[in-house]
Amino acid sequence: MSDKDFDTMDSMQFDVLKEIGNIGAGNATTALSKLLNAKVDMKVPKIELLEFKDLSDVIGGAENVVVGILLTLDGDIDGMIMFILEQEPARAIVRMLMQGMCEVGEEFTEIELSALQEIGNIIAGAYLSSLSTLTNMTITSSIPYLAIDMAGAILSVPAIEFGKISDKALLIETEFGDKNLEVNGYFVLIPTLDSYNAILTSLGM
Amino acid sequence: MGEMIKVGMADMNVCKPPDSITTLGLGSCVGIVLYDPGRKVSGMVHIMLPDSTKIKNNENIAKFADTGIDELIRRLLALGASRTALIAKIAGGAQMFAFSSNNDMLRVGERNVEATKEKLNSLRIPILAQDTGANYGRTIEFNPESGELLIKSVGKPLKKI
Numbered sequence: 565m566s567d568k569d570f571d572t573m574d575s576m577q578f579d580v581l582k583e584i585g586n587i588g589a590g591n592a593t594t595a596l597s598k599l600l601n602a603k604v605d606m607k608v609p610k611i612e613l614l615e616f617k618d619l620s621d622v623i624g625g626a627e628n629v630v631v632g633i634l635l636t637l638d639g640d641i642d643g644m645i646m647f648i649l650e651q652e653p654a655r656a657i658v659r660m661l662m663q664g665m666c667e668v669g670e671e672f673t674e675i676e677l678s679a680l681q682e683i684g685n686i687i688a689g690a691y692l693s694s695l696s697t698l699t700n701m702t703i704t705s706s707i708p709y710l711a712i713d714m715a716g717a718i719l720s721v722p723a724i725e726f727g728k729i730s731d732k733a734l735l736i737e738t739e740f741g742d743k744n745l746e747v748n749g750y751f752v753l754i755p756t757l758d759s760y761n762a763i764l765t766s767l768g769m
Numbered sequence: 770m771g772e773m774i775k776v777g778m779a780d781m782n783v784c785k786p787p788d789s790i791t792t793l794g795l796g797s798c799v800g801i802v803l804y805d806p807g808r809k810v811s812g813m814v815h816i817m818l819p820d821s822t823k824i825k826n827n828e829n830i831a832k833f834a835d836t837g838i839d840e841l842i843r844r845l846l847a848l849g850a851s852r853t854a855l856i857a858k859i860a861g862g863a864q865m866f867a868f869s870s871n872n873d874m875l876r877v878g879e880r881n882v883e884a885t886k887e888k889l890n891s892l893r894i895p896i897l898a899q900d901t902g903a904n905y906g907r908t909i910e911f912n913p914e915s916g917e918l919l920i921k922s923v924g925k926p927l928k929k930i
Contacts, residue, residue, distance in 0.1 A: 616817070617777030626794035627908055629923055634866050709866035713923055716778070716794020717906020720817070721865050723778060724797055724877050727817045731779070731829050 580767055582611045584698060585736040588691035589751060593740045595690035599683065600660050606740040613732050616723050622735060623648060623750060626716030633684025634709045634721065637692070640701035641759040645692060646722050646752040647684050651712070653747040654680060672712070681708045691751060699766040725754040773910070776800075779832040781814035783844050786914040795861035795907045797878035799834065799885050802858045802911045802918055803841055803894065805850035811913040812848075814841045818877070819884030834884040838892070857894050858918045858930060859885055860909045862901040878902070898930035 589609045597604035612622070620626040631654040633647045649657075658676045661683065672680065685708040696703045711718055726733040736751040771787030778798060784790040792800045792815045804811040814837040818824060821833035830836035846852060862882035882901045889896055900907065900920050910919040920928040 616779050619778070620794060632865075711865050711867075711904070713796070713865065714794035714906035714908065716908075717796030717863065717865055720778065720794070720796030720798045720906075724817045727779065727832055728824055729826055731826070731832070 577764055578613070580764065581734060584695055584763075585609055585611045585734075585751065585753070587698065588694045588753075589736060589738040591690040591694040592687040592751075593738070595686050596657075596683070596740065599686055600657065602660065604740050606738060609739075610737040612735050612737070614735055615732055616727070619723060619733055619735065620716040620719050622737065623715040623719070624650070626714060628715045629712065630715045630718060631680060632711050632713070632718035632721075633681060633688065634711070635685070635688050635692075635705040635707070637703055637705055637759075639704045640699075640762060641695075641703050643754045643759050644722060644725060645688050645705070645754070646718075647688050647691075648715070648718065648750040648752070650748060653749075657683060657747065677710060681710045684708045684710065687749075688751075691753075695753075695763075699763055701762070701766055719752070722752045722754045729760065776813045776815050778815055779817050779829050781812065781831045781837060781841050781844070783810070783812035783841075783848050784911075784913055785810055785848070786912075789910055789912045791908065791910040793908045795909060796863055796865045797861070797881060799859055799861040799878075799881045799901070800907075800909045801834075801838060801841070801885055801889075802909075803838070803845055803850075803855050804858070804911070804913065804916060805845065805854045806856065806916055807854055808850055809913045810845055810848050810850040811911055812841045812845050813909075813911060814838065816881060816885070819880045834881060834888050838885070838888050842892070855894050857889050857896045858898045858911070859889075859896060860900045860907050860918065860920055860930075863906065864902070864904055865906070867904060900928060900930055 593606040631649045637643045774784050774790045776782050776792040790813045798817050801814050816834045816837045817832050821827040821836045830840050862878040864878045908921040918930050
């Protein structure tokens with residue numbers, strides 16, 4: 565297949581990426597549910613192709629402080645995957661996971677941060693394993709890296725990677741939770757241009 | 770009070786008093802302010818990548834350090850700035866995630882800062898002040914009246930350069 569970018573992508577290819585996002589987010593929700601040992605519902609993910617300047621508006625504005633967990637990808641796909649959570653739901657998940665062992669403070673403690681990293685790891689891992697199964701490609705990921713900062717600053721990392729291939733970024737918004745726990749999470753999957761073509765090719769596009 | 774002109778990611782704009790110019794949540798990107806202190810004409814560009822010649826998709830000139838600075842100068846001159854009077858202040862280029870590897874993909878903040886400095890040096894535009902690197906995001910505001918660049922970060926005191 566010739567080089568593609570998001571600007572010239574046809575609706576069929578966009579649908580494929582959407583479906584990957586759908587399945588991936590579904591798997592990730594199941595993983596979260598097992599981890600927390602609680603029923604976690606998921607709404608149909610919203611998948612949007614956004615211009616850079618609009619990207620952080622979706623996540624509450626460029627200055628909204630969020631938790632970002634990033635894994636770099638290796639194997640048949642190069643790139644990175646990022647999972648973004650608002651601070652409140654991040655705290656709620658950690659609290660549930662640690663069963664009241666953590667204090668409700670303003671700052672995350674060391675152990676809460678590593679719990680968050682692990683949550684990101686499991687969620688991103690579930691997402692990647694569905695992508696791997698779907699495309700029949702081997703994808704390995706790095707250890708999870710965590711940052712808590714302004715949404716604009718955190719998103720600059722995937723945005724720059726997207727910037728090499730396009731002026732737009734693909735954002736997958738998943739909303740999951742039940743009456744006890746409401747979580748808005750965002751996935752950003754950033755394959756390199758070669759890997760992006762490889763994904764579509766492997767799916768017969 | 771003037772207006773606050775917003776510059777998005779991979780975007781640029783120019784500004785004169787009483788207005789100020791800002792860009793929010795700089796991470797690995799670099800915010801470059803060019804300024805003619807005598808005429809109080811200023812502009813800001815929010816670049817994402819160091820070099821337009823390395824990338825095929827390079828139509829958005831505000832995305833790159835090299836083309837972004839060139840275009841910003843052109844706009845400033847059109848607004849009445851003097852080319853030889855221009856000075857620069859830069860901020861951003863953080864490494865948001867604490868990676869141990871030297872994966873090139875992840876060192877882009879550092880490379881953005883290097884490319885910005887090289888470009889400004891080659892144009893003989895002095896860099897009057899900078900706040901770059903480290904591992905946190907920055908919101909910057911430039912006031913062309915005072916020539917001050919205000920830097921806000923999460924959990925850190927306000928900085929003026």
